[in-house]
């Protein structure tokens with residue numbers, strides 16, 4: 001049996017191969033940080049959702065990529081989960097003084113990331129290259145990869161009409177009922193060579209506890225991504241973002257309900273049916289094991305809530321051990 005956390009097989013020491021994790025924002029970043037702590041340096045690649053990216057004041061903002069990047073670099077704001085620690089908002093105050101509605105809280109240090117990213121993208125670099133450059137300077141030892149280089153924009157159908165993702169999530173505080181999800185630009189998106197390589201060379205693939213509709217959903221919707229994952233014969237394990245019928249963070253529970261999915265760990269497992277072969281649920285949801293097993297998945301029941309840093313690494317090690325049992 002391979003112990004992913006210690007014997008790193010033939011891939012030990014190579015950058016970005018070994019374990020590949022799919023992640024959205026705050027919840028995904030926590031498990032990614034645990035995996036990074038549990039694995040030898042350079043053995044983790046993370047494919048992050050970029051469908052909640054948008055333009056604001058002329059800058060390209062990539063919230064999920066940045067949340068993962070700051071978390072893995074150890075500089076994330078611990079309270080919010082997004083943004084940078086020890087942040088100030090003086091530029092935002094000035095923007096507000098000019099009469100703009102400063103609804104999206106861009107900190108001064110965070111602004112540097114958006115300014116440089118925008119400049120490099122305009123100069124013709126791919127988002128994959130720009131992200132690698134920023135993450136390297138911040139000291140991220142894992143390979144952080146956007147799901148695609150092309151712009152994709154999650155647009156939500158609500159009773160108030162179509163809303164851009166950040167409009168729904170931040171400006172309107174997730175109060176609208178989500179009746180449909182459209183991923184604008186997804187047909188033109190392509191799996192970057194780096195993502196294809198990260199998945200093909202991975203010895204285990206982990207679906208972080210991120211929103212299955214608007215975080216993992218867009219990653220799986222990039223043309224060719226689902227096939228790459230299903231064709232891979234390595235263990236694929238998802239961690240439930242729903243515990244005790246509620247989302248660990250954000251509006252996933254309400255979104256699942258309004259879109260007609262069952263709001264439970266089993267409901268999320270059903271969305272990954274045919275792709276993952278293992279599913280991790282919290283002890284609160286232990287009774288769902290039979291239903292999830294019926295989907296053809298092995299189930300691991302554990303404490304799946306990450307309250308602090310030791311929790312992240314403990315859960316990551318449990319997930320890695322579960323993967324080794326599935327080989």
Ligand code: FO1
Nearest residue numbers: 025052062063066082083103104105106170
């Ligand atoms: N989330 C908020 O709830 N309010 C904000 O003002 C906000 C600002 C922000 C700035 C930079 C960044 O990278 C993320 C930011 N987020 C904010 C988080 C983010 O919009 C969401 O968590 C994700 O898009 C959902 O995954």
